[in-house]
Amino acid sequence: MNNKVFSKCLLVSLAVMLAVAACSSSDKSEDEAKPTIKLAQNNWLTSELNVAVAQILLEDEMGYPVEATLYDPGDMFPALESGDLHAVPEIWPSARVQEIKDYTERGAAENGGPLGVVGIQGWFMPRYVLDKYPMLATWKGLQDPELAALFRTPETGDKGQLLLVDPEWAVHGPELIKGLDLPFQDVYAGSEEAVIAAVDEAYGKQEPILFYFWTPHTIFAQYDLVIVELPKYSEGCADTEAETGSRDCSFPPDVLLKLFSADLSDYAPDAHQFLKNFKYTNEDQIMMLGLVEIQGKTVEEAARTWIEQNENVWRAWIP
Numbered sequence: 001m002n003n004k005v006f007s008k009c010l011l012v013s014l015a016v017m018l019a020v021a022a023c024s025s026s027d028k029s030e031d032e033a034k035p036t037i038k039l040a041q042n043n044w045l046t047s048e049l050n051v052a053v054a055q056i057l058l059e060d061e062m063g064y065p066v067e068a069t070l071y072d073p074g075d076m077f078p079a080l081e082s083g084d085l086h087a088v089p090e091i092w093p094s095a096r097v098q099e100i101k102d103y104t105e106r107g108a109a110e111n112g113g114p115l116g117v118v119g120i121q122g123w124f125m126p127r128y129v130l131d132k133y134p135m136l137a138t139w140k141g142l143q144d145p146e147l148a149a150l151f152r153t154p155e156t157g158d159k160g161q162l163l164l165v166d167p168e169w170a171v172h173g174p175e176l177i178k179g180l181d182l183p184f185q186d187v188y189a190g191s192e193e194a195v196i197a198a199v200d201e202a203y204g205k206q207e208p209i210l211f212y213f214w215t216p217h218t219i220f221a222q223y224d225l226v227i228v229e230l231p232k233y234s235e236g237c238a239d240t241e242a243e244t245g246s247r248d249c250s251f252p253p254d255v256l257l258k259l260f261s262a263d264l265s266d267y268a269p270d271a272h273q274f275l276k277n278f279k280y281t282n283e284d285q286i287m288m289l290g291l292v293e294i295q296g297k298t299v300e301e302a303a304r305t306w307i308e309q310n311e312n313v314w315r316a317w318i319p
Contacts (some may be wrong), residue, residue, distance in 0.1 A: 034064045037271050040071045040079070040088040043166075044192050045299070048296060049288045050089040050115070052303035054313075061318055062273055074099075079259045081108040086268075088259040089277050091155035092119055092214075093165040094251050095170040096274075097238065100259070110265070112258030119254035120227075121171065121214045122151070123162070127224040129208045138229040139180050142210075148183040150208040151218050156185040163211035164188050165195055171212050172247050178229070179246035184210075199223060216282045270319045277317035284310070 079085035103109040135141035150161030202209035230250035237249035291302035
């Protein structure tokens with residue numbers, strides 16, 4: 001074979017090898033393409049922040065495409081069971097006791113462990129109300145019709161108003177009113193923002209207001225609020241609520257949980273492990289809440305700021 005022929009053969013061979021390598025590389029890339037992780041976001045700010053932190057790290061550090069979808073709390077459970085949803089980064093257990101028990105016990109969803117944040121729910125009023133009427137520090141003061149009338153509105157007539165957020169949120173308002181024999185009427189504001197707006201209006205006028213809320217939340221940095229003492233929580237009280245439609249005990253401290261679809265560990269094992277490891281503190285959430293609500297950052301900006309400042313925390317979440 002002369003040199004010319006040899007060179008041509010060599011060039012052809014190299015072209016074939018490069019084509020094979022390119023195909024092989026393309027096949028490998030397709031084989032390694034990661035599946036989409038679907039996260040549930042609820043209509044409150046801490047949920048948005050949790051989802052933003054998880055989404056940024058899953059996409060930027062682990063290469064997963066992520067879909068974050070707004071869900072009503074009650075719709076998340078069937079979506080987890082069907083596989084339309086893979087993870088809920090924040091669940092308040094006291095609001096969804098029976099659903100968590102039902103879905104995890106029959107293997108329709110997986111308890112992903114604690115988020116690390118501990119929530120406190122309760123009924124709150126401005127301190128200026130309590131300063132004037134100290135007997136309202138406990139639920140027994142709320143039983144007095146004359147004191148309850150301080151909180152009445154045109155909507156509630158002679159009864160006081162207990163302002164709640166959304167009827168989809170299982171916060172036991174009507175059940176507590178019945179169980180504690182309180183001359184109050186539950187009224188739904190419709191959203192977290194609407195409750196805050198009502199508190200802001202009452203505060204500006206120094207008027208009484210009684211409302212359901214929770215911490216961690218930046219509202220407590222903006223207003224001097226006091227939690228009303230309700231009867232202590234007991235499991236027996238919670239167990240009888242479904243049967244009687246009434247409740248005579250407070251909320252337990254909520255160790256916030258994560259919930260996963262039952263097949264997430266097979267669908268995306270390292271994403272599953274990352275989300276199990278995903279865990280931070282009340283202070284972490286409050287820091288991000290302050291960035292959004294006080295400093296005016298977007299949710300994504302607040303999440304990225306936390307990520308930039310806490311690599312020593314989140315790096316350990318990645319398997």
